């Protein structure tokens with residue numbers, strides 16, 4: 563049984579005379595222990611989907627089961643098996659880190675002894691040892707995010723939702739937080755679903771990427787498979803002059819699955835999956851035909867190329883996604 567099973571989930575908001583179809587029929591199955599990233603531009607419906615799955619918002623139609631429990635029929639049970647870490651944080655500023663974790667455990671009805679042992683376990687998993695006696699209000703952004711995650715999973719949920727856990731952090735803090743998320747997953751075997759604006763992060767860290775656009779899932783696969791099948795590699799070949807570039811393009815076009823772009827001066831650009839295998843073959847064929855290729859560059863596609871191939875738009879242009887860490891320091 564999948565940890566999360568979502569079928570034809572929709573949410574329509576009504577505001578006066580206007581209706582917004584925020585989620586238009588999302589289907590999703592996440593296996594137990596999987597780490598899945600939801601990716602999509604602003605307003606795609608990611609947060610609304612997450613809020614429905616975490617029982618914070620009632621769906622307009624469709625169904626979802628988490629750990630076998632229905633969000634419509636058994637919201638209490640659903641809440642007992644999930645942890646949700648939103649973008650804001652709920653911890654009191656004057657509490658100390660360890661105290662705050664123990665208090666949170668008690669809120670989840672853990673006994674005092676259980677709450678203490680769980681707090682210490684999470685302090686270890688999320689590297690909070692040096693901070694246990696610090697007041698929450700004095701933590702840095704990155705430290706605070708680690709505490710938020712600890713607070714959100716203090717009751718030992720088997721399914722964890724993280725809404726943009728790394729937004730606004732510098733690249734080093736993001737990498738560090740990912741290490742911790744991985745460590746939590748390895749230790750607990752929890753299923754993790756998160757949203758992120760960082761394309762490179764979803765690419766490198768998530769086992770599966772679910773791309774959401776205009777309220778529907780438009781792609782759902784490993785980042786590698788999405789890139790190979792939907793975007794392909796880019797090969798840039800520099801020759802001696804426009805005639806040579808055109809000739810290389812014609813040679814490359816004889817191979818199956820190659821798209822030849824417009825010649826630009828002495829440069830021609832090809833797109834194909836398996837570019838690393840194709841490149842030497844094209845170079846050999848060009849040499850056999852007496853055409854001189856002076857430089858060759860192979861570029862692997864990014865998830866933004868995937869989004870572009872699917873929608874004709876760039877995720878980056880939407881102002882949502884970031885390929886590299888240019889965010890302010892945490």
Ligand SMILES: Nc1ncnc2c1ncn2[C@@H]1O[C@H](COP(=O)(O)OP(=O)(O)OP(=O)(O)O)[C@@H](O)[C@H]1O
Nearest residue numbers: 575577582584602603604605606607608609610611
């Ligand atoms: N309470 C609400 N009332 C009316 N419209 C809403 C409400 N909540 C969300 N929406 C609309 O639903 C759509 C989806 O919003 P949602 O927050 O789910 O997108 P998102 O993918 O999470 O975007 P972001 O990356 O910006 O957080 C948007 O058009 C948004 O304006």
